Amino acid sequence: MASFMRPAPRTTSSSIRRRSVHRRSWRALRSVRSRCGCGRACAMKIIGVKVLEFRRRLDGRSWNPAFRWHERRAPLLILETDSGLSGVGEAWSQQPRIAFVLDYLARRCAPALLGRDPLLRMPISSQLESVSAGATEPWVAAAAESAIDIALWDLAAQAAGQPLWRALGGSTGRAAVYASGGLYRDGSSVNDLAHEFEADVEQGFTAVKMKLGALPLEADLERTRTVRDAVGDEVTLWVDAVNQLIRASAPAWCAALARVGVAAVQAPLPFDDIS
Incomplete structure (x- = not known):
């Protein structure tokens, strides 16, 4: 999660606002292992979806061509599975309109994700496209789906027992940064x-x-x-x-x-x- 890579002064747990959708009864279902010992990932089910908002107060003296930075906000997503694994994703958003992404993730995407196998990314993507008509603006659905895609890849890597860079096809654990x-x-x-x-x-x-x-x-x-x-x-x-x-x-x-x-x-x- 890029938002947490650097220390955030005065950032506490109160900075994270939660919007969660759960089917807690699903936790009683037979737990399907993420790895069965055969060296390949096995089926899982998504049993919890947490939509979080990260906030960090800034001094308001810095600005870009679009707005002044009084606050850094980011939509975060956590997908919980019956195997005990959790995948984390972050969505881009227009800063003044972040509520659109948070609401779309919680109201439209979370119900569509519950009960799905997170390792089957393409069927999930197809289902999300079917609900995208409910987005307030076209960019909102794309932003939300990016957070979901990141979280699904996080789960896929964990289920395969691999670092994320390897699950994505990388040959080394190093990446160019700027x-x-x-x-x-x-x-x-x-x-x-x-x-x-x-x-x-x-x-x-x-x-x-x-x-x-x-x-x-x-x-x-x-x-x-x-x-x-x-x-x-x-x-x-x-x-x-x-x-x-x-x-x-x-x-x-x-x-x-x-x-x-x-x-x-x-x-x-x-x-x-x-x-």
């Missing part, structure tokens, strides 16, 4: 921005990502050049426009960013602009 930051921040200068990414490189990161799209092109290009100069040519630089560019001007932004050494632009256009 440092994500470069938010706009009240009272900060481009020099502060440079120092932020210099510290990331000193920690060993070979790729970094920064936010842009809240300022005019020339102003954001100055920020981008500053970061490129700070990290050096050997470090991969990406930018995240948080869906704030428009079709008419996006090509000019991308061309200008490429000239200052940006390798890729994440989310340049609105996420539902797929035509």
Whole structure:
């Protein structure tokens, strides 16, 4: 769960709000082992679905092109099985509209998951598609289903007695990572921005990502050049426009960013602009 990888100051159990759906009587059913000793995963049943909301208060001084960070919120999902295994997933969400994802997981997805074999991911995916019409907005169903998919893979790896990276087809237990930051921040200068990414490189990161799209092109290009100069040519630089560019001007932004050494632009256009 990415939300818990770093210490969260003043975060306590009260930060987690629960919405649970259970059929406790199912716990009396014959328990089916996740592993039967034959070296392969065996059938299980989902007997509990917990929908949780993670919250962490922030100082509100940092912001991206879409909103100011007063609070970090994330929808979390726990699938409990009759074998004793639990799978955990996290969903992306528009921060101000996280309630849509939480309600959809609890009201639409949880009843569809109870009693299912979590190792049969494709039938579950098909069933979830059949209830997606009840989503408040199209992105809500996709966000919820991503949390379920993560939790199902977590269970599949545990049931097979494998680390997740191996269950997903990886050949080693190592994965490339990058440092994500470069938010706009009240009272900060481009020099502060440079120092932020210099510290990331000193920690060993070979790729970094920064936010842009809240300022005019020339102003954001100055920020981008500053970061490129700070990290050096050997470090991969990406930018995240948080869906704030428009079709008419996006090509000019991308061309200008490429000239200052940006390798890729994440989310340049609105996420539902797929035509």
